[in-house]
Amino acid sequence: MKAIISEKYGSPDLLKLREVITPTPKKNQVLVRVHASSINFGNLVLLTGNPLPARLAFGLRKPKYVIPGGDMAGIVEAKGEDVTQFQVGDEVYGDLSSSGWGTFAEYVVVDENQIALKPSNLSFSEAAAVPMAASTALQALRDKGKIQAGQEVLIHGASGGVGTFAVQIAKAFGAKVTAVVSTQNVNIARSLGADHVIDYKMENFQNLEQTYDLIVGVNGSQSIATYKRKLKDNGAFIHVGGANRQMYQTMMRGPWLSIFGKKKFITFLQRHNQKDLVCLKELIEEGKVRPVIDRSYALSEISEAFRYFEKGHSKGKVVITI
Template sequence: MKAIVSEKYGTPDTLKLSEVATPEPKENQVLVRVHAASINYGNLVLLTGKPLLARLAFGLTKPKYPIPGGDMAGIVEVVGANVTQFQVGDEVYGDLSSSSWGAFAEYVVADEGALALKPSNLSFTEAAAVPMAATTALQAIRDKGRPMAGQDVLIHGASGGVGTFAVQIAKAFGAKVTALVSTRNVDIARSLGADNTIDYKKDDFEKLDDTYDLIIGVNGARPITSYKRKLKENGVFVQVGGESSQMFQTMMQVTWLSMTGKKKFVIFMQKANQNDLVIMKELIEEGKVKPVIDRSYSLNEVPEAIQYFEKGHSQGKVVITM
């Protein structure tokens, strides 16, 4: 089978399209013919080996997982002897980041617990855009923010992969959503159901009067103190991802800020979860959430796709089709 192979940490141009053996599933695994995959921030970590602390999980001197790719959608081809949830021919999607990775290939083996049945109203390309970004948004909002119907929620970074899902999921929970985006992304935020938009190219949101019960800061683009000023008395700020320097600065302040007032500050990291894939399937089939796809690339174009993704300007997800 054809696969993208990463033999050393480096830049996207170190990735190679190679012919490798088709993997065989173990007793609790399935073999999936991959129809589409998508790119997330974790792919950059797996590619570059940065931050260096990540190498404890991904390999100290070279990638532990030679075939990258976490999100995928495809059709089950072979099931292991102990698999009970799936059968040959099932259309599935999943997040492989906690198990084998390997989605940038024509076939991949996956633990059955990493997969769920694909939303019936999505194509494989659309479904591949969902798993990691959508469950990140779901877990950040539901588990850390816990918004109640009618509360005010601000999504900073509402036009990216996680942000586009966060807007829709917050709306599904009954929140009043404000999207903080650049000029070019105002329309997409409105199309996803944002009640209000703030164009940070034109307005400084810190100087506006509104305050929020929950702020989701995707990729930590501002100092945490600026978010503090925009929280209501018992408000919660959740930082999702960000560069190493941003994460470090926030970690230095989160505990102190949370201890010295009623406002709460949380650094959040997503965990792959099968139940959350099922929840997202239900939300999508109910028409409450939909993936947003910016660009699509073929398997041999993965290096170019990652180069585009790492610029940080995509509207929604970047997907790979087989």
């Protein structure tokens, strides 16, 4: 099969399209013919080896996982004898970042409990844009932020992969959503259902009187002190992405601020699970959530796709068709 191979940390130019052996499923695994994948921040970390602490998981000197794709959507081609959840021909999707990666390839094997049936109203390319980014948004809002209907929620960085899903999922939970985006992304945020959109090039949200029950920092460089001022008592700030300075502030100062104050400051890493894929499938089929796709690239164009993605200006997701 054809696959993208990354044998050492570095730039997108190091990614090579090669022929490798097609994997064989074990007893509890399925073989999926991959129709599409997508790029997330985790893929960029696995490619570059930065930030350096990530190498404790990905390999100190070179990548532990040489086929770096995580998201996938495709069709079950074969299954192990113990597989009970899926049949050959089923259309499935999933996130393999916690189970070996490998989806920048024509085929991948995966444990049956790591995937779910694909949303019936999405194409393979659309479905491949969902797993990692949408699960991150769901877990940040529901599990870490304890979102409730009627709350005031701010999504800082609402136009990227995680941000576009966060706006929609927050609305699905009944929250009142304020989206912070750049000028060129104002219409996207409005189309996703944001109640209020702040163009950060035109106005600074920290100068507004509004405070929030929950702030999700998907992208941005604001200090943790800024978010503290914009939170209501008993509110929570969830760090998902953005400047490294912001991440380290939340990791180091967040626990102390949370213990000795009424506001919570949390940073977390998404943990893939099948139940969330099923939950997202239901939200998508109910018409409450949809993926936003910025650009689509062929597998052979993956270096170009990464160069575009790492600029940090994508509107929604960057998809790889296979």
